[in-house]
Amino acid sequence: xxxxxxxxxxxxxxxxxxxxxxxxxxxxxxxxxxxxxxxxxxxxxxxxxxxxxxxxxxxxxxxxxxxxxxxxxxxxxxxxxxxxxxxxxxxxxxxxxxxxxxxxxxxxxxxxxxxxxxxxxxxxxxxxxxxxxxxxxxxxxxxxxxxxxxxxxxxxxxxxxxxxxxxxxxxxxxxxxxxxxxxxxxxxxxxxxxxxxxxxxxxxxxxxxxxxxxxxxxxxxxxxxxxxxxxxxxxxxxxxxxxxxxxxxxxxxxxxxxxxxxxxxxxxxxxxxxxxxxxxxxxxxxxxxxxxxxxxxxxxxxxxxxxxxxxxxxxxxxxxxxxxxxxxxxxxxxxxxxxxxxxxxxxx
Amino acid sequence: xxxxxxxxxxxxxxxxxxxxxxxxxxxxxxxxxxxxxxxxxxxxxxxxxxxxxxxxxxxxxxxxxxxxxxxxxxxxxxxxxxxxxxxxxxxxxxxxxxxxxxxxxxxxxxxxxxxxxxxxxxxxxxxxxxxxxxxxxxxxxxxxxxxxxxxxxxxxxxxxxxxxxxxxxxxxxxxxxxxxxxxxxxxxxxxxxxxxxxxxxxxxxxxxxxxxxxxxxxxxxxxxxxxxxxxxxxxxxxxxxxxxxxxxxxxxxxxxxxxxxxxxxxxxxxxxxxxxxxxxxxxxxxxxxxxxxxxxxxxxxxxxxxxxxxxxxxxxxxxxxxxxxxxxxxxxxxxxxxxxxxxxxxxxxxxxxxxxxxxxxxxxxxxxxxxxxxxxxxxxxxxxxxxxxxxxxxxxxxxxxxxxxxxxxxxxxxxxxxxxxxxxxxxxxxxxxxxxxxxxxxxxxxxxxxxxxxxxxxxxxxxxxxxxxxxxxxxxxxxxxxxxxxxxxxxxxxxxxxxxxxxxxxxxx
Numbered sequence: 027x028x029x030x031x032x033x034x035x036x037x038x039x040x041x042x043x044x045x046x047x048x049x050x051x052x053x054x055x056x057x058x059x060x061x062x063x064x065x066x067x068x069x070x071x072x073x074x075x076x077x078x079x080x081x082x083x084x085x086x087x088x089x090x091x092x093x094x095x096x097x098x099x100x101x102x103x104x105x106x107x108x109x110x111x112x113x114x115x116x117x118x119x120x121x122x123x124x125x126x127x128x129x130x131x132x133x134x135x136x137x138x139x140x141x142x143x144x145x146x147x148x149x150x151x152x153x154x155x156x157x158x159x160x161x162x163x164x165x166x167x168x169x170x171x172x173x174x175x176x177x178x179x180x181x182x183x184x185x186x187x188x189x190x191x192x193x194x195x196x197x198x199x200x201x202x203x204x205x206x207x208x209x210x211x212x213x214x215x216x217x218x219x220x221x222x223x224x225x226x227x228x229x230x231x232x233x234x235x236x237x238x239x240x241x242x243x244x245x246x247x248x249x250x251x252x253x254x255x256x257x258x259x260x261x262x263x264x265x266x267x268x269x270x271x272x273x274x275x276x277x278x279x280x281x282x283x284x285x286x287x288x289x290x291x292x293x294x295x296x297x298x299x300x301x302x303x304x305x306x307x308x309x310x311x312x313x314x315x316x317x318x319x320x321x322x323x324x325x326x327x328x329x330x331x332x333x334x335x336x337x338x339x340x341x342x343x344x345x346x347x348x349x350x351x352x353x354x355x356x357x358x359x360x361x362x363x364x365x366x367x368x369x370x371x372x373x374x
Numbered sequence: 375x376x377x378x379x380x381x382x383x384x385x386x387x388x389x390x391x392x393x394x395x396x397x398x399x400x401x402x403x404x405x406x407x408x409x410x411x412x413x414x415x416x417x418x419x420x421x422x423x424x425x426x427x428x429x430x431x432x433x434x435x436x437x438x439x440x441x442x443x444x445x446x447x448x449x450x451x452x453x454x455x456x457x458x459x460x461x462x463x464x465x466x467x468x469x470x471x472x473x474x475x476x477x478x479x480x481x482x483x484x485x486x487x488x489x490x491x492x493x494x495x496x497x498x499x500x501x502x503x504x505x506x507x508x509x510x511x512x513x514x515x516x517x518x519x520x521x522x523x524x525x526x527x528x529x530x531x532x533x534x535x536x537x538x539x540x541x542x543x544x545x546x547x548x549x550x551x552x553x554x555x556x557x558x559x560x561x562x563x564x565x566x567x568x569x570x571x572x573x574x575x576x577x578x579x580x581x582x583x584x585x586x587x588x589x590x591x592x593x594x595x596x597x598x599x600x601x602x603x604x605x606x607x608x609x610x611x612x613x614x615x616x617x618x619x620x621x622x623x624x625x626x627x628x629x630x631x632x633x634x635x636x637x638x639x640x641x642x643x644x645x646x647x648x649x650x651x652x653x654x655x656x657x658x659x660x661x662x663x664x665x666x667x668x669x670x671x672x673x674x675x676x677x678x679x680x681x682x683x684x685x686x687x688x689x690x691x692x693x694x695x696x697x698x699x700x701x702x703x704x705x706x707x708x709x710x711x712x713x714x715x716x717x718x719x720x721x722x723x724x725x726x727x728x729x730x731x732x733x734x735x736x737x738x739x740x741x742x743x744x745x746x747x748x749x750x751x752x753x754x755x756x757x758x759x760x761x762x763x764x765x766x767x768x769x770x771x772x773x774x775x776x777x778x779x780x781x782x783x784x785x786x787x788x789x790x791x792x793x794x795x796x797x798x799x800x801x802x803x804x805x806x807x808x809x810x811x812x813x814x815x816x817x818x819x820x821x822x823x824x825x826x827x828x829x830x831x832x833x834x835x836x837x838x839x840x841x842x843x844x845x846x847x848x849x850x851x852x853x854x855x856x857x858x859x860x861x862x863x864x865x866x867x868x869x870x871x872x873x874x875x876x877x878x879x880x881x882x883x
Contacts, residue, residue: 237746252721
């Protein structure tokens with residue numbers, strides 16, 4: 027009935043449709059019109075150039091955090107720490123962006139690299155502990171998230187500002203924002219970062235599918251024993267994979283710091299960009315291409331949903347439930363996989 | 375009408391995608407030893423799991439002592455007097471023999487377990503069948519052979535009169551096998567019927583009355599062992615003629631390739647497993663390491679291949695010191711390794727079979743240029759190996775996990791042999807494979823020897839050691855305790871050496 031490729035495509039599509047259906051039932055049972063709700067969602071994401079720009083703006087960091095989680099996952103590691111890596115990346119980008127003066131062709135790349143480096147460092151520590159001491163990366167990365175959150179607040183108040191609750195603004199020479207794009211999109215906060223995000227997706231695909239390092243990462247992810255037997259340095263691969271993963275997430279922080287906001291506010295809670303990245307990677311099947319598609323879906327839901335309370339009167343709490351349901355069905359794609367396999371068997 | 379204790383008629387059991395048992399008949403007479411013979415994956419275990427209530431058959435009828443029964447779980451099988459001794463023992467290491475035997479059906483005195491009574495019963499049972507076990511000994515202190523007897527006692531204690539033994543001799547020394555055979559005979563004299571799952575023809579000839587053969591899930595038939603011979607049984611099992619004797623010319627050893635001196639290696643729990651071992655393998659000879667599992671063989675192989683740290687001693691390869699080098703350095707120095715556990719070490723099961731063919735060479739030219747893989751080169755190479763070594767796979771893009779065990783092993787052998795190593799280490803290369811695949815692998819090992827390579831063969835199968843090796847090194851308690859020539863020894867002597875009861879001065883020739 028379906029080929030393997032089609033099968034892998036069908037599972038996430040059905041997950042999303044079931045999630046939308048379940049969301050419709052919830053809206054309906056609370057007395058709201060689901061059709062109106064979803065039209066509002068669509069318009070909220072694509073209805074005019076402003077909404078479209080905001081959607082792309084939201085998609086940009088999602089692609090990068092999704093890539094971060096997916097990359098680690100492919101080498102057998104669960105990077106829960108994308109959240110913290112985003113935060114330190116954001117801090118580093120804003121710091122470099124606001125505290126030095128240089129021409130744009132030096133300043134912007136430097137600020138972006140600083141973010142990648144900070145994220146990489148935040149991934150390096152759990153990778154090192156995992157490789158050398160066997161400490162589980164999930165525990166360490168969760169802890170690293172909190173460290174990142176509180177360290178960033180300290181940095182904002184004491185180093186990158188004069189005791190305020192927001193950091194200094196980054197210089198124009200380090201900004202990803204563009205007047206041209208802003209004018210095109212009725213002054214949305216969309217910026218050049220989306221290009222970088224797409225390039226990074228291609229980079230990840232290339233590393234994993236075309237290079238001998240990618241061959242090693244995946245081999246270690248599938249079977250560390252056989253990798254060791256084959257002469258691969260398993261520890262080195264674990265560390266390097268966490269470093270690359272952290273760098274991706276750090277770049278997501280740069281998108282926020284240099285593009286969307288142009289500064290960093292102190293955070294009382296997590297940004298959730300990193301945590302949503304887990305769902306993005308999961309929905310995208312941990313591939314580069316799938317992650318980009320899933321990031322678009324998440325961006326659309328997130329931005330489009332903002333329009334639902336005003337246009338369709340659906341309360342924002344309910345909107346959160348609808349999004350949660352979609353994620354739930356994605357996460358339980360195992361069930362859908364099982365049903366499809368049954369169908370395939372009966373065809374034969 | 376014959377007096378059958380167990381009748382399984384027209385049994386059919388399907389799993390998604392395959393028919394594991396199709397129309398199989400098995401009829402076991404009262405007090406006989408009935409062999410169930412078949413290749414790996416032929417459906418023997420499935421059939422026994424149906425009898426033991428672990429699987430429900432789609433079709434067919436089971437009769438126990440003439441009554442049609444439905445065995446829906448193992449407890450019902452127990453009540454009907456069917457007991458099973460699994461290949462992997464299910465015993466609590468730190469408990470005594472008695473505690474293990476009564477576990478789950480303890481005799482009680484009020485609310486207290488009546489250990490005294492249990493011990494007495496066990497001694498009686500043990501005497502009756504000549505099992506000779508000490509009810510107070512702890513499991514971890516007794517030999518594997520004794521543990522197996524405890525398993526048998528466990529079923530007898532629960533009143534079993536039909537015993538299923540799954541590959542019972544796989545873990546035993548030749549002496550222990552002899553004793554087990556004696557026990558089996560005395561059990562049948564006491565009216566117990568035995569089903570013996572095996573693919574060892576010699577044991578069937580020695581001890582069984584009748585033999586039912588299964589091939590690819592189909593019942594081939596039941597033969598009287600007295601009126602049959604090993605050749606007939608083998609061709610029934612495989613479906614074609616099989617030669618048992620491996621053809622080879624005498625070895626012509628040349629320069630020393632591997633030299634191990636005073637090697638000491640610890641295992642995961644930090645216990646010294648290899649204790650000052652010396653070993654030498656020359657070009658153009660196959661040295662077989664015989665020994666009972668757990669005498670340091672695994673640690674020796676892992677030390678030789680760089681997977682385990684060496685505490686003390688030296689390893690030389692063609693005059694070069696390779697002590698404590700990384701696996702990659704050792705591989706590059708000219709060592710190939712067919713690992714004991716092919717799923718854990720030998721293959722990345724989620725990689726395509728083609729990708730697995732370059733597991734150690736993916737980073738070298740022509741497979742990789744400046745870190746970029748050339749899949750064209752990789753799959754060209756894989757296609758050549760697949761053809762040359764007759765690996766049966768739908769395509770080189772098929773995932774390794776989709777292949778049968780025999781073809782997975784052929785793929786590993788293709789990869790290791792084709793690198794043309796100076797030293798080929800083959801650890802249990804035929805474990806779990808059927809006669810056809812075994813024949814192929816033995817031929818390849820001898821071909822390598824004839825090309826002037828050094829081959830180190832580790833095996834727990836004495837037949838394999840005797841047939842393939844040019845020289846046998848017997849390993850016991852972390853040391854080589856004897857060096858013998860296969861044509862000057864026999865299973866009896868090897869068995870004694872392996873058990874450490876007969877020491878010979880170790881002299882390297």
